[in-house]
Amino acid sequence: MENPNHQSWLAQLQTDDRSALRTIFDAQYEDVCRVIFRFVHDPGLSEDLAQEVFVRLWEKRRDIHIDSNLPAYLRRMAANEALAHLRKKTRYLADELPTHLPGHTTAAADEQYEATELSGLITRAIDGLPPRCRTIFQLSRFEELTYQEIADQLELSIKTVENQMGKALKILREKLGGYINMLL
Structure with missing residues (x-):
């Protein structure tokens, strides 16, 4: 409220x-x-x-x-x-990668690269959701609204919100596989 x-x-x-x-x-x-x-x-x-x-x-x-x-x-x-920061960082890291990577990269650099790749993957997966699913997913996960608050804000029934969240989660599970738990 x-x-x-x-x-x-x-x-x-x-x-x-x-x-x-x-x-x-x-x-x-x-x-x-x-x-x-x-x-x-x-x-x-x-x-x-x-x-x-x-x-x-x-x-x-x-x-x-x-x-x-x-x-x-x-x-x-x-x-x-x-997300904008992570996208910019991903582009910067890609530009800064040498054409030949030495065999001994640090674990921290590997983790950073994987994190930025994962961020891009998640962003693309969310952006690929149908508009209503994406809006409801973002309100729930990023804005931390309850299903009732989402239903009130979007003038939908709570059942519609539940169904759309289920659809969004199913699509994201299919696109992200094992990474989904990091997002949810």
Whole structure:
């Protein structure tokens, strides 16, 4: 359920009130960091990317039209920021790979490469879901909404939400095989 203060904070933010940004930051920073950490598994990087989320919120303050509640919107921004970082990192790593890799790469480099590859695989699998399945999956897993909250927000029956989540999970299991437990 939307906190009435959230709409007030957004209204203040859109009138260039920096104290509103500080209030939103104080109230939502830890939640934004948690969402990002689930993607990048690095506390310092999570904090850096969380700050970027709030910088973007400030930069786009006049253009923001939130259909869901503020925390859900920020969680979505956080997930997008983390995924964008991982995509950029994957491209950078691919560009930096030498044409001939020495036989003794470090375990950490191997793990990093696998993590970025997995992130790309997961992103492509989620993007490949049918639109309604993708929206419901993202609201459930990234914005941490309950099925009832999703049903209310999308004006669907809870049974439809359950069916669409089942369909999304089935498709993701087929596409991701053994990696699915890392996502869910």
